[in-house]
Amino acid sequence: MTISAGDTMPEGTLVEMTADGPTPRTTADLFGGRKVVLFSVPGAFTPTCSAKHLPGFVQHAGELKAKGVDEIVCMAVNDAFVMGAWGKDQGADGKVTMLADGNADYTKALGLEMDGTGFGMGIRGKRFAMIIDDGVVKELNIEGPGEFRVSSAEHVLTQL
Template sequence: MAQIAVGDSIPDGKLAWFDENDQLQEVSIHALAAGKKAVLFGVPGAFTPTCSMQHVPSFIENAEELKSKGVDEILLISVNDPFVMKAWAKTYPDNKHVKFLADGSGTYTHALGLELDLSGNGLGTRSRRFALLAADLNVKVANIEEGGAFTISGADEILKAL
């Protein structure tokens, strides 16, 4: 599978999340992002240090500014089950805009071409760290990290592109 890139269309896929009423839902990426400006960002794993202390907070802390620049949806995707994602989301009580979406089997991550084999670390196949900016499902920015780096996929880099 080729890695998603600028100019590509965001593939559709079903992800799970707990909605505002704490109900488990299956949601389509296209239903969330079609006709909108959306940021999709992916992390290797819930509760891991860089993801929890830097990557996710960068989007939560900058959500209002992203919204003021026209971003309609901020979607976090991780290869974790929805119950883990729900528990992780609760550790950010100030979050109002980032949706924590579970790609439990990694199917959507595979469709993006962004798998990361962390079997050697006991984590199995996960997602590379990334941030995509899409307008009506068309990728405008694709900031995809190498290895365990966190240099180009934070909210600050997306803000620079807006």
């Protein structure tokens, strides 16, 4: 079942690449008592994700944080090494936290997985963005196949 606005985020663990290597981040620590914008992309280094989705959140990080957002998180079904490299490539350091959901476990817990096997990508996450306040989903924006509108940083800014 797909998560909805008003639902509590499920428990889980994502992985962040740090100077000490891959480091687990629990969702309880990530979302508890904080306002977080979480967005998901189908894959690091893919065209729309690299040209528009992540760059929009990097560009508008200051505006999002000025509206009370404690952390902006990019999640993808990739490994932490790839997410770390992509974040460096995109200038995300200090603006957007890059978290890996390597086996799609958390994406599946949200009910937001997609089957990319036809493109040689396996199971991936749908493109979406959500606003989470103290572990509760306040806004959920899921894109249709091939779309990029409601999960953009610009759209999320209008919801804060």
